Amino acid sequence: MRLLSVTDLSAAKAQLRQEMRRKRNEMxxxxxxxxxxxxxxxLTESAxxxxxxxxxxxxxxxxEPETDAVIALALEQGKTVAIPRCLPECAMAFHQLSPALPLDQQTESGTYGVREPRLTCPVLSPGPEKRVICLVPGLAFDRRGGRLGYGAGYYDRFLAAFPHMxxxxxxxxxxxxxxxxMExxxxxxxxxxxEYPLEVWNG
Structure with a gap:
């Protein structure tokens, strides 16, 4: 398979983003x-x-696929749940939710108009000794683990910092x-x- 140049790679990503955004808008x-x-x-019925x-x-x-119901079920089951807040230089911090409060009381409008946790929610890092799932958004995916995000690299930086998730x-x-x-x-x-049974290839 021919390796794409940086220019060709950027063009391929831009074309795929456009295609998938159109598909989203037409649904x-x-x-x-x-x-x-x-x-x-x-997802929630998976092992x-x-x-x-x-x-x-x-x-x-x-x-995007709605995640509020996933979060609610996870909290009901006693799991620790954290949601992201954007930081400078395209970094992210995740803040822990309280099961005792409604989600809308723990969030506010943040970067790009995305809901973010209020600063009153404590910052949480993935525990190396814990069984951790990070649910990742994106515009397109493949079965080799490839993901097309929105281009800022927030999740790539976070995922690289916590490889055990x-x-x-x-x-x-x-x-x-x-x-x-992929770059x-x-x-x-x-x-x-x-919408089909969860596929896990690694881990």
Whole structure:
């Protein structure tokens, strides 16, 4: 397989982002709602989810797979749940949620209009001795662990810092592609959660 130049790689990523954003925008709301429910059920019924002790989970944007239900179930099951806050230089910190408070009381509008944890929520790092899942957003994924993010590199930096986590992409199967263009700094995932049974390739 021919290696792409930096310019070709950037162009391939931009083209795939455009294609997947269009696919997101064209999905009827009722279809998305059914997929969200099926994805939540498939993930939370999986052995990996049942066994995990800490869940690091993104808060979804309107066009992304909805994660509030996943978070609620994890808290109900006594798992430690943390959600991300953007920091300078495209870094992230995750803050722990309290099971005693509604999610909307623990979040506020932050970077790019994304919901973020309030600073009153304590910062949490993935415990090296814990069974940890990090649920990762993206526009496209492949079964080699490839992921196409939004281009800023927030998750790539975080995932590289905590390699012991089980890194799971979260997307409907319609956003699975044969091969995602990858750069050396792009972090490969360990599995993929869709509306079908959870796939884990590593870990």
């Amino acid at each position: 009827p709301p009722e279809e998305k709602k059914k997929l969200d429910q099926a994805m939540c059920r498939a 990996a989810f049942q066994q995990c002790e800490q869940l690091f989970c993104f808060l979804s944007l309107p066009k 089980l890194k799971i992409g979260y997307a409907a199967s319609a956003f699975l592609t044969e091969c995602v263009p 050396p700094t792009d972090q490969r995932l360990d599995g993929l959660a869709t």
